[in-house]
Amino acid sequence: FAINMNQLQLDEELGKGNYGTVKKVLHKPTNVTMAMKEIRLELEDAKLNAIIMELDVLHRAVAPEIVEFYGAFFIESCVYYCMEYMDAGSLDKLQAAGVPEDVLARIAASMVRGLKFLKDELNVIHRDVKPTNVLVSRKGQIKLCDFGISGELDKSLAKTNIGCQSYMAPERIKGESQNNLGTYTVSSDVWSLGLSMIEIGLGRYPYPPETYSNVFAQLTAIVHGDPPELPEDKYGDTARSWVALCLRKDPEKRATYQELLAHPFLVHDRESSVDMVGWVKRSLDWKKAAALEAAKALLPQSV
Numbered sequence: 001f002a003i004n005m006n007q008l009q010l011d012e013e014l015g016k017g018n019y020g021t022v023k024k025v026l027h028k029p030t031n032v033t034m035a036m037k038e039i040r041l042e043l044e045d046a047k048l049n050a051i052i053m054e055l056d057v058l059h060r061a062v063a064p065e066i067v068e069f070y071g072a073f074f075i076e077s078c079v080y081y082c083m084e085y086m087d088a089g090s091l092d093k094l095q096a097a098g099v100p101e102d103v104l105a106r107i108a109a110s111m112v113r114g115l116k117f118l119k120d121e122l123n124v125i126h127r128d129v130k131p132t133n134v135l136v137s138r139k140g141q142i143k144l145c146d147f148g149i150s151g152e153l154d155k156s157l158a159k160t161n162i163g164c165q166s167y168m169a170p171e172r173i174k175g176e177s178q179n180n181l182g183t184y185t186v187s188s189d190v191w192s193l194g195l196s197m198i199e200i201g202l203g204r205y206p207y208p209p210e211t212y213s214n215v216f217a218q219l220t221a222i223v224h225g226d227p228p229e230l231p232e233d234k235y236g237d238t239a240r241s242w243v244a245l246c247l248r249k250d251p252e253k254r255a256t257y258q259e260l261l262a263h264p265f266l267v268h269d270r271e272s273s274v275d276m277v278g279w280v281k282r283s284l285d286w287k288k289a290a291a292l293e294a295a296k297a298l299l300p301q302s303v
């Protein structure tokens, strides 16, 4: 069935990205809570129709590690994209309270399985792997969203904003500067996966903070510097060697999904039980307490 705006009751805003806003909505006919992403585009109807048709592939993207797609529609050059609502939000907002090694392994395993599914079953390369595109539920599920399914949509997005925190692999940065867009392969996603793991393990974007406001310095560090590593004081050799396999600068030498799954870090994960529900709860409680502290700090001091 097709979803349209009249069926939706708008709720709170969940977040804003470079291209639009994500809102929590209730789909009244089915009573299903969804997340609706609004993407503003300046396009004629024919192009918009092509995008909606391309997005239809998403109905086949059904896997435990992929955020479910419910449907898309457009109104006046905005595409509205409805997907499964993930009630614990994205990974970037949960990492602050700390990510123990067993939880990191479970997240890594889910991401690899999700990316492998996209590649093997749909022949899709994600192209935008980063912590904000990894969503979490209170049940402890980890799912990927925002993968590059629609070439038309991708072309129509204003690519002016590279962002101040790049997850692009070195070969992609080099390729783009040579205006050669054919260099994106599945191993570029593996780099972004490794970088995301370090970010959540470290609690911040892995390249030096001095580079956050200097895109050129950051891209130079990615292309010419040593790849970042998981912090030694928090993670063991198995975890650290797994991440290092993702962050080999030469894409040919980077691990494949098969190899990543066969590595002791993820083999061990398959045999363990991890309290993901407990971790999500602790992280959300921590986030709430931190928000409360921040609000208190804004209140006028009592005399």
Ligand code: ATP
Residues within 6 Å of the ligand: 014, 015, 016, 017, 018, 019, 020, 021, 022, 035, 037, 067, 083, 084, 085, 086, 087, 089, 090, 128, 132, 133, 135, 145, 146, 163
């Ligand atoms: P970018 O625009 O660079 O991709 P982004 O991923 O943060 O950055 P959006 O994809 O627009 O931007 O998402 C904005 C925020 O909305 C995310 O950071 C996430 O916290 C939240 N969000 C997105 N999708 C969902 C969802 N299905 N369920 C719950 N929260 C979501």
Ligand code: MG
Residues within 6 Å of the ligand: 017, 132, 133, 145, 146
């Ligand atoms: Mg996103």
